[in-house]
Amino acid sequence: MVKEIERAGIPVVHICTVVPISLTVGANRIVPAIAIPHPLGNPSLGKDEEKTLRRSLLDKALKALSTEVSGQTVFEN
Amino acid sequence: MKLELGYIFIKDIQFGNVSKVEGGVLYVNKDELKKLVMEDTVIASVDFDIAKPGESVRITPVKDVIEPRVKVEGTGAMFPGMLNKVETVGNGKTHVLKGAAVVTCGKIVGFQEGIIDMSGEGAKYTPFSETLNLVMVADPVEGTKQHDHEKAIRMAGLKVAAYIGELGKNVKADEYHTFETPNMVEGMKLYPNLPRVAYVLMLQTQGLLHDTYVYGVDMKQSISTLIYPTEIMDGAILSGNCVSACDKNTTYHHQNNPVVHDMFDAHGKTINFVGVIITNENVYLMDKERSSDWSAKMAAMLGLDGVIISQEGFGNPDTDLIMNCKKIEAKGIKTVIITDEYAGRDGKSQSLADADVAANAVVTGGNANEVIVLGSMKKIIGKADTTVVNTIAGGFGSDPVHGASLKDDGSIIVEIQAITGATNELGFNKMSAR
């Protein structure tokens, strides 16, 4: 799926819990997520805290989208 | 280590008053055999029957198949550590009653497995439609625990095979074949320019009806180790597997391991066959890691250039297979793996439970889910009622497309996984899939 979007000429960032799978399916910009049942959240946190966490992941995603990459790159921080 | 195999070609089996091999005919005194088996107090009743290639005969549920052999010269005796003392075999001379086989048959637990058809469509899928089979059907005394029952049947089969094999001890063999594995230093001197190749033999080792024994050791309790290929020919490895008819290795398969034989054929020509690494397939994942680490480590210690890895069984052994392959490739040693597939009845599902890019050279024994119709047979040895046929792996009680496996006319519709040896993962058969 990620490859088809890339092939269509749109830069894409893959936020994915299992990074090896993301690498296998051919994503070029990868941001590791929190956990499988809640990739962009954490139910043990309060509502606001959780949104802040989500935002931090998406900040990384935006950074990945505005960064030139030459191959598969994982944006850890 | 050097072993000479003398093949006595058996052209017929008959019951007779005196057990003997004469003029290529194996004569068996049924009562003697019965007495031998009944020595075990767990066995309540036993009977023997004969099934020949081309006959309208179905044998089921099959447990093990064993080739009758006898040690004529050299140390040790047949089935060491199990039936005889644990002395090293694989050297000297061994006689083989080629063309004959002992088949053990009977229900053990709720799982039933193994169909051998001596003619018709099903006969194409099992190598044991081409052997002259002495079939043992035995039942235990009431109340026997499943573990004891399995052991009793297994031991009875070995005893019968050894007894029959003994009949060939003083018979002149029709053909002799010599197999020799020099020690590592000599091997390197002999074939300095040939690639050093070994065979990684994976053995199923998981518990009741899932075990393999090496010199009497339950292989799940061992780490990977080395064995001479000729030891395997002398019954060092025995099957205690009763759960995956199509892709378990019967004792017969071990005795006649085709990878061992084909590597010997290529030995000194295209490869230098160094030896065999045997390893297990345990349930506990850390055991799998340890055993595959060990196989890879030994492959590196032996200075190998390449290995063939063979598998046994369904599902979790895919994990062992891929671990072995990945770790050995990572040492810079080339691999070819032999497996079989469960690609669904239509061949459209993922074949293996595990996969890796390192596994780029795969030989397959075919898709075990393929459905076939086995015509009715005039004679059944064992039992082919609904409690066997419908519950056998690959059979079904009722199926939206095919109904129940067992039809009123005695014909059977099953997946080929029900047929003994159909998709063997040692590469015993010609069947494959693409």
Add this chain to the structure above:
Amino acid sequence: MGKIKVVHYVNQFAAGIGGEEMAHVTPELRDGTVGSGQAFNMAFGEEAEIVATVVCGDNYFSENLDKAKAEVLDMIKSKSPDVVIAGPAFNAGRYGFACGTVAEAVEVELGVPAFTGMFEENAGVEFKGKVVIVPTKNSAAGMRDAVAKMAPLAIKLGKGEKLGPAFMEGYMPGIRVNFFDNERGSKRAVDMLVKKLKGEEFVTEYPMPDFDRVEPNPAVKDLSKAKVALVTSGGIVPKGNPDRIESSSASKYGEYVIDGVMDLTEATYETAHGGYDPVYANLDADRVLPVDVMRDYEKEGKIGSLHGKFYTTTGNGTSVANSKAYSAEFAAKLKADGVDAVILTST
């Protein structure tokens, strides 16, 4: 026995109705052959005959997948064929997707053998593990060649015979079929190993999934002007799953408008995914599809805008790769809608 009854599925172009401008036409059942069907009939001789042709526009098919599929199947069923031929689609991607979908549905839902043909780079080739696909040239100029390869397969399948493995029958490898080889497996293994050791070419009997790569696109220059879209393989759908997105098969995707949606709530969205514990996503679907934060970005001017539609599938991690055809399709839609960047979330 009479002639084998064949139904032929073709798109608007193959039927001579028109090109892209007519891709919206709805399914239509015509007696006898249409366009290339005649070439098949010639090749069949006395053995088989196309009794009817179903014509459907490619856009109509892909944009109304469920409805179109059902309509096409009904038409095919009404002619009770012995075998169905879809295409060949050559290099037309959406046609290839339609042919693959129709052939698979005919086999699964009608229990009638069906197959198709297309160029090996057609996105519809994804179906090769599910339906028989005959490789063709990349344009309709290869029709004669395609018919020559496909007609014998149609006759075989129409007679109810089982096909041999791909390399024997000439279709693309994918579906696993048993056969008896010339040498036993152990000998094949030794031969393969010797070749591998010599560095010679060898052919594995079971190819592992191929891992092709796509070069990354250039980065987004100015996010504050960019239109960003959300896509997820986490199965987020409006509450009640109106399109009945299946929990795992990943055979289709959902397209949902989120104009004016500021936050996904328990009352409005849920997951249709069967591959993970749905409790957390059902309580707050933003945990999978982060609409709330994206709206904040939009307000703050960090991004130009959030695209008015999101796309959703239920492919679990490992099968994300198996959705090439329909992914290509919604990717084209995203491009056409002027989307500058995509955030794809997976569980």
Add this chain to the structure above:
Amino acid sequence: MGFVVITNNTMLKDKYDGEFDVLYHNVSLREIFVIVRDKVHAGHEILTHPMSGSVKPNETPFKTVFITKEKGKLNMDSVSLIEGAIATCDKFVNRDIDYGSKTEDFQLIDLSLAESALASLRAF
């Protein structure tokens, strides 16, 4: 290392409950896999292969899987193991077998497969 066992096998539960943590669920084999999957997603690691034995998933109703007691980082191997097991489950057709009086045999095999891991499990 602490471990817990997820099972639908009463024979195992009756034998070991109290000796170690047995999470018994009266559900199907596939549902056991789903429970294990959710545990894995929550950070537990699988200790024994979910497809233990060569018994096909449509051949037996019983299944036992050992996992770590502690939660840690998501374990990729565990994820692919359990997803592979569920996919394999779905690949096999329902055989509609009446297990009837043979239930005990099927429980015993599952128990034996599980016990084959116990010695090694306890060594660590």
